[in-house]
Amino acid sequence: MIEILGCLTYEHNLPLLFLAVGVCCMACFVSANVVRRLRLVARGHRVIWAIVAGLVYGCGVWATHFIAMLAFQPGLPISYAPGLTAVSALVAVLGAALAFPLVQASGKPRRGRALAGGTVLGLSVGAMHFMGMSAMRLPGTVEFSPPHAVLSVLAGGGLAALALARRFDRRRGRLAAACLLAVSILCLHFLGMAGTTILPDGNVEVAGGGLDGHLLAITTAAVVAAIATVGLSSVVLEEKLWGERTRDAARLRRLASGTFEGLLIHRGGTILDVNETLARLVGLPAAALVGHDITRILPAGVASRLRADPEAVANGTAALELELVTEGGRSIPVEILSRVIEEVKTGWRRRARLQPACAVAIRDLTERKRAEAQIRYLAHHDGLTGLPNRALLADRAHQVLELAAREGRGAAILCLDLDRFKTVNDVMGHEGGDRLLAQVAERLRASLRASDTVARLGGDEFAIIKADLDTPEAGAALANRVIAALSVPYDLDGQVFEIGTSVGIALFPGDGRTVPRLLHNADTALYRAKRDGRGVYRFFEPAMDQRLLERRAMERDLRVAVERGEMFLVYQPQFDTMTRELVGQEALLRWTHPARGVVPPSDFVPLAEEAGLIIPLGRWVLETACIEAAGWPVPCRVAVNLSPAQFRQPDLVAAISGILERTGLPPQRLKMEVTEGLLIGDTERALTVLRALKAMGIFLSLDDFGTGYSSLGYLRRFPFDELKIDQSFVRGLGRDVESAAIIEAVLALGRSLGLSVVAEGVETEEQLGMLRSRGCPQVQGYLLGRPARSGEFFAAAVTPRLPETLLAASPHMHGSA
Template sequence: MQKAFATFLEEQATLDLKVLQRHWQAAPRRHGALPLYEDAVLGRTGRAAANTALVRPLSGGRYEIALSGATFNDWVDIEAAGRDISTLPPDCAHALLDAIEEAMRARHPIHMRAFSVRNGVVKPYDLVVFPLANRWGGLLLLAYVRAREEQFGMVDAIFASTTGGLLALSPTKNQDGLTDDFRVIAVNQGGADLVLREIAELQWQLLSDLFPQLRGTGALDKLVAVHNSGQAAEFDFVYPGETGVRHFSMRAAAMNGLVSASLFDITEIRNREESFKLLFQDSPLPMVVYDPQTLGMRDVNLAAIAHYGYDRERFLNLMLHDLLPEDDRSSVRTVFASGPLEAGTDEVWRQIKADGSLIEARVFSRQVDFHGLPARLAVIVDVTEQRKIEARVSFMAHHDALTGLPNRVLFLDELRRALSRVHRQGQPAAILCIDLDCFKDVNDTFGHPVGDVLLQQVSDRLRAALRDNDLVARLGGDEFSVIQRDLADAGEAGQLAERLIDVLSKPYDLKGQQVVIGASVGIALAPTDGESADDLLKNADMALYRAKDEGRGVFRYFQSEMDARMKARRQLEMELRAALIMGEFELYYQPFVSTETNAVTGFEALLRWKHPQRGMVSPLEFIPLAEEIGLITPIGEWVLRKACAEAATWPIHMRVAVNLSAVQFRGHKLTPVVASALASAGLRPDRLELEITESVLLRDSQANITTLHQLRELGVRISMDDFGTGYSSLSYLRSFPFDKIKIDQSFVRDMAANSGDAAIVRAVTGLGASLGISTTAEGVETLAQLEQLRAEGCTEVQGYFLGRPMPSSDIPALLAARTD
């Protein structure tokens, strides 16, 4: 019956609203204006008058209620007539203002849903605002309010819609009259879902019956305390239920004899915290958790305690920046507090351990939640040893391993920096290239270990002889270079060169062996001798080449003509390489004549280069170059094969002599080459005579003597050329049984006028006779020389007087003439 009556009232109200809408639509308008209040509303509201209010605009965007009906006043809960809308209860005022502004904008009735909240009960209303005009040209608005049938409690709405668990608990007492349990009188769907039950299963049941293990968690005791004290409390508890251990968070409050509680499942949060704690504590890397605002420590793991040497209690009393040296704290404090230090950063921090020792570390941090509070986790990677290794590797990459001096890479970097300073400040600099004289002799005589000691002592002397702002580097082998910065004048470079030559030429004590060497120096000045590091170094090297070429033990400044000379040398080198391929080499032969029979006993093969443009190039010009660039080895093999092949066409008693370079002994492939040349030509080994100089025995003497013995085993003859011009010629006669000694032409030339030269010739021929070694004198140009050599007992002679070098095609004619 009540419901039917309410439905009737709602239907009547709907009819009233429709009547108002029809009057507003039917009212006359002029030129699209709003209908007049007098035409659409005045005397036409009927039963709807109680639901309406007449509103008029005020200045400043305000509105006043001129008239209001009883139902409208019920909605706003006060007498509304004569009030500014802004003074009405907020729930009504906001709805009215929104509807009025929309109606004025649309110039059309606006229908909205409005609500009022009274004592926790929410009531819905229909709100319709009609825009109107009046006869004086102003605006009016008619507000119509109608209550809808439905209404609901605010608490009920929140209770039903909250996803978290909400419970209303009624206390129960034990036999002693004390509260010790609670009955569930209400629970929302969120609470039922949390405990995996239906609402009907939970309502009106005792907590201890529903959850028997709850009392053991302490949660039930805390609920009792909340009821007894009347104070709210928030606590977490663990419940070992049928589905496993779960973590809950509860907030409870006493209210009118009941206890209301909100319940949340925090199992996942706690599991994450436990996982973090496990990873944190068991990590081998030192980790700390700190407050991003204060930088105070909140937690440290075992690795951090072990690494830094603080006990846990002392560690937790530190600030993060306490791990840093005093000088670094102010600059680093802001960095740690401001944001994450992501992986991949190259920033390295110095840190202090408990014992005061310094380490270097990279620190990476990220935001974490620590027991519900914002914090930062810092992971510390100690890079102290890594940095030491990197420093060692960097040093090794830029320094010579033997001497510790900068190497070529670092030298060129420093030279570029020095040149940049020269260009900026205009202060000249110099580059000095230093080459040790006779270093190879020390290596060959005493071995490489002694040579290494010598290089180390040379390096020490160079360091001591330089200023602090100068730089010395070892570029390789026995080659050093110096950057002399900030020169007052060019002469300072020469003075330094003289000092270095003097310092390096003093005797060295090498493991009990006293050794004397020298040094040659080439100088290039910046910026006059080159704009780039490579040009300067190249020009200083050319100046060094000139110093060595002009007697060694001196220094030379770079001069522009040196570049032209070096270019000419490079051109000659290219042409020399092409000469072997193009077949530009020829062999000429100079005869040996017996002093006893006056007959030709053989020929010495002499290499000639017939250049297509230059003509005949002197051996003195190209042989040293061929030796220097290693081309003498293939050229020497060609000479051997060519000489053996042509000698095979001579009378069988004729020998051919071929000169060997010390370079050809390198690699120990000479013996197979000689054997192959003999076999290819079909020449008897005893018809081949190989001439060497003492340089062969100076360099890697033992290995070269072994090669000489191998050649003797083939059956070839070995001759020592230029005997008497070296330092140790006599000692070499003991180290190897030579077949022939060749007396250098320098002794023969002045033999008649110089008694000393004659005495040397006499001594050599006598020595040869006593040792059973034949002797050949070179450079015989006169009959007098020939007769004197014959008188001294020389076995053979050779020279222009007896025959000039000739091509092989002229040999038959020479032999025929000598026979006649």
């Protein structure tokens, strides 16, 4: 009897034993790396890698066993049965090919699967070991100890189960698994060998035909080297390819997660993958969405549509908009697009058509919808006041009129225009005017019912749609309410302004059945209200439309009146009350219409200002007056009025200088008359312009002194040469003491400041006598000379003088004042 374990030191070749251990460790290490691929590759490729893992592990175990057996040298001739030896290797390969996929194909190993896999490995390796021992042919009998056999299989299987419970996707886990597998193989082998006994029998002859030990060693070494090389090469190659794929996948995932759209991939409605953008959009982690049905994200109807026909919302040609409800219950407007990205998948035996994999892009439309809503709001509302604009007013007016026509009720459109609003712009600038308009809008909102609409048409113009109008008196009541609300003083930075409004009213259906006609008629009524004194309302009357048409025709004729030669100048003389000499003439514009005849300045001058024609007319008046004055035989001054629109022109000083240069009139003979309204608002610019004109030598006169925004500060700061007393005060002489007192105050002020004073509008001898008795230096008016064309005053051979009879002042005149 020979105890194999007992003679390890004596009957075994130690180098071969160490070689067996090395082969075992190498096989286990390569197997662990191959097994790792089972969880990473696609399901169709797992069979290939399971066979590779089985070959590496099974052949490694088989090689370990037979190298260890070759290291045993008992002094007896030994050979091996070829068939049983081959079957033992096949058992080890098949056992490993079954055990490894059972544990690692599903991801993280479970205890039950690890135990099952370890049992399969233990049984297959044990079967290989004892089949290989039974294949030995030698002169003797080989006996196995059942307790040792059972213990070896249990030890090998238990250690294999511990190895298979490791995490093969981690490097440390793979190394631990390889070590445990190697120990399980060695334990099973040497525990099995410890229970093996050889009984020599000298009478037994060794059967021929067995495998020679040297041939078996060469074969084993070649098989192990080939399998190890193939296994390691496969692992390295797959690792490299997998690393590239992993990097590509990571790059694609970063790219997908960096997009503005949420992306998901589904097959038959089951979510395969999502990007981080979609996970953030729905408020769930990506892991909580993968594997679920797309109804977890999309409404059931849309999900059914995508399952039935993924191309129904594909390629951006038929993007579908819907409301997406997030995990927190928030509703988000989105747009979805779908596209098929995988049609056919290849199987082992045939090409099998599966349900297509589809990519769905979900785009958050929140910002776009907000921007569209803002654009729609700006397109239909006034940016300053927030009121509806003209477009929205027309739309709502159409709805009101349609409803009123169906129900047989009335409606009204009111047009409003602010009175004295220009004053606010002149004093506070456009910024102050905008703030006042905002306050006006708030007051208008407060004055209306919820069913009424107020809109800003532009500038200081507003319109109101009043629905359900029972009687015209209801429209009048609304107009009175609006006039009263807008007449309350406004406080802008401590300055109080009182404006008002005029209202024109057009009634449906009597004044029109369409919105344009009603707006036109309400605007016509508004024009009438402004002409009737402002701060009032007027209903539309058919006669108003005719007058408005006439006004429009007059405006058209006014635009071509200068070219047709219909405009001309007349001059009203100004006399010195002491010397009786002619000191100047005021240029006045006149218009002779070919059909209307002479048009009063009170009719066409305001029209020219409203139509923007006052600037070219003003320049024509100034140039014509300078040309005609340059030819007068008496070198008196010519006075020209400067309109507010002209005064605001940036090139005013240069234009006046050019006119004087072209006409040859000395600057000292030109008198520019300005009103007090020009001095408020942009005071510094007014001061700059007047000083520039003064520096040129032009005579400056402050017209209508005392009727506007009179302030002694104007006379102190601005370089005026003359004050003109308004004719309204002159007409009051002899009738009220207030007019006489004002005139005396202006005359005293002029003397104290060294300014000349002109009283205009002198029409009676009594007025002239009272002015002369109070020391008024200069006068003008119909009593002294009516306006006439240039040169008519110089038709006589002598210079025009004030008649002596008009200079006789009666003492009782002076006392009556």
